[in-house]
Amino acid sequence: MVFKVLIVKRADLELEEAFLYYENIRKGLGEKFLLDYKDHLKTLYNFPFFEEKYNIVHxxxxxxxxxxxxxxxxxxxxxxxxxxxxxxxxxPENTRLKL
Known part of the structure; x- marks a missing residue:
């Protein structure tokens, strides 16, 4: 069973932000991030029934x-x-309780 995969604009922007973040750390690291992401997309085409976390969101x-x-x-x-x-x-610096 093959599924069509759509990416909403928000997710596309988050993906681009992550790519740029990793490319700024080290040239080519952003490409490795995209390859990891694309490998997981291949899985979603055939078997998208992973953990259901938030009601209908997997x-x-x-x-x-x-x-x-x-x-x-x-x-x-x-x-x-x-x-x-x-x-x-x-x-941890961002998650500390500010008193």
């Missing part, structure tokens, strides 16, 4: 980078819609 973490793909699945239309590509890394 998640698929990347293996080599601290990012997660958030997506919905329309089984009747055979469409996977990528809603977000989020970073799982949390800087």
């Amino acid at each position: 998640i698929l973490p990347l293996k080599k980078f601290p990012y997660t793909i958030h997506f919905t699945v329309d089984e009747l239309e055979k469409i996977v819609s990528i809603q977000a590509v989020t970073c799982d890394y949390q800087n």
Whole structure:
């Protein structure tokens, strides 16, 4: 069963931001990030039924980078819609309680 994969604008912008972030760290690292992401997309074409995290939103973490793909699945239309590509890394400096 093959699904069509759509990427909403927000997710596309997040993907571009992550690519630029990694390219700024080291030339070519952004390309490695995109390859990891694209490998996971290939999986979604054939088998998109990963962990359902938020009611109807499924998640698929990347293996080599601290990012997660958030997506919905329309089984009747055979469409996977990528809603977000989020970073799982949390800087402890940003998460401290400010008193």
